[in-house]
Amino acid sequence: MLYRENGQFKTSYAADQQIFPIAQDRWAILGILVFAFVGIPLLGDEYLFRAILIPFLILSLAALGVNILVGFCGQITLGAGAFMAVGAYAAYNFHIRIEGLPLLVSILLGGLTSALVGIVFGIPSLRVRGLYLAVATLAAQFFTDWVFLRIPWFTNNASSGSVSVSNLQIMGWEIATPFDKYMFCLVWLTISALLAKNMTRSAIGRQWMAIRDMDVAAEVIGIRPLFAKLSAFAVSSFFVGTAGALWGFIHLSVGAGRFLGRSFVPVAVHGHYRRPRLDHGQLLRRSLHRHAADRVEPVSAGDRRTVRGHDFDGRRVACRVDHLRLTDHFFPDQGAPRYRPPVVHRQGKTPALAISALSRAGEPVSLLLELLSQTHHYYFNKRRH
């Protein structure tokens, strides 16, 4: 981390709930957007647009999709190439088989088809996990490869299995030059990223993250794995599918083999792993075995308190805990807590989420609080070294 949130106080709920609560984030994103929309068109030449920037944008979109599934929901998948192919072929078929279907609608329908297929291939995730799931998702890869090569209907009987669409336009705007294509992809990516960002900080995103951090614990606190996992598969496949459709329409023609390289999977996963994150399951297990129960103790009803700590990104977490008293060595490093506006469970941060949910459920609360303290200790000790 190059910068921290220190000193940036929020005095209203609106300020605290905004998309980028840290000023540096806000300005960086704004700067990148301005550069992409204004700077690059001034600097770039045709070759740069066609050969580098357009595939870059489209693969970023695919990476966004994979990031939701792998990074936020913790379901390791190697099948993204398959969903790109599904999206591309589906969009292509909608486009040529339905007369006068607008380009935008075709791409969206391609994404939706990909989402449906994603749900089907996501079903094993309810039973199979981790590396086993990763390998199992390769089934999607090989299966779609086979389908598109063997069933000529999908490729409109093109002998090479490769298809392309010409004359693209949206509401009279002809997308012909590389610059137009670049702008189209950029706008699409920006809107998609905004959608994804908002999704991850809403209820559904918190469910994904809870499943990621420890699915059994998430299930215990009342998150339905069926819904959470399959919705992650659907949303992820939707983005990946639209990326495939863009790739087919805007960048190159569609050929099944093109998507089956695993090459962009690492891109997508690295995209996620740039976010520092702790293995909650590990922490939880460790705290269970070594320090259970002696640090947090339940007290008489009615004692309402606020727990404070730091979450993964070094931001302060504060949440209200009912019917509990915390012993002093909860946050020994900090001394007396400074006054902060009483922000109740920061969005999307799992410890806070788990506690706020469990403090109503009762029993296992102490464990989860212990988890929070462990997270905090771990984070601090690590940073000091």
Added chain:
Amino acid sequence: MGFFIETLIGGLMAGMLYSLVALGFVLIYKASGVFNFAQGAMLLFAALAMARFSAWIPEWLGIDSLWLANVIAFFIAGALMYLVAWLIERLVLRPLVNQEGATLLMATLGIAYVLEGLGTSIFGTAIYKIDVGMPKEPVLILEGIFEGGLLINKEDFVAALIAAVLVALLTLFFQKTVTGRALRAVADDHQAAQSIGIPLNHIWVIVWFVAGVVALVAGVIWGSKLGVQFSLATVALRGLPVVILGGLTSIPGAIIGGLIIGVGEKLSEVYLGPMVGGGIEIWFAYQLALVFLLFRPQGLFGEKIIDRV
């Protein structure tokens, strides 16, 4: 009936070859918890080295004997795999100690790219052949029992034998030798093994080297079957369903998984394939593994996954 048994035997022998590839995955996963995506690249690298050195050595040393040249080439390739193992431990594993499984998985993807690129730039990209004197002609057996007899591919048979011997050797190595015991200790618990003085770094080099030797043997067998070329790296994709079917942590699992996948693949291709247009082998293997996983999420012989909250 004769045809069915023929397919069955063909499947079993193909299955042995898949288990050879799968073994490499299992060895490394067992000892270091890394799911090694570079296994295919290691296989390619080893096979390339073997093929090139067996062609170069007669030129350099003036040896006529093909047999001797092959043996020397095998040992040079083995030494090269040791170097690769040492480099991987030094440059990749050591800095990434205690990282998450997924991070290490990605790191091995990187290793795969480096090895593929390095291998083809050192040894060239042409298609080479490895000639270790494997018998090529098929034979007919049991002509008295079945009409027309059973057609057996001798090459596959020899390969399956070699695989069986290798597995037996590995089992002996893991069960009976001091190093093998250390390997199992590390596999069980890194910290405990370290605390009783087992040098973790050294053990990892050994594990990757053993996996490299397995890759070399598999590379020689597959290479003499298919020719040594870039697509050899994708042989690993045939091993993946085997690994998850058998369980990531079990050597017998890799063997039995290999046999099940081999048989399932061949039977499905012969009996189901024609109905849907053929070519279903590769995805059928994955679906088959998936069906098994639905009943046993940890594979047939993998360690039971227990979750505690």
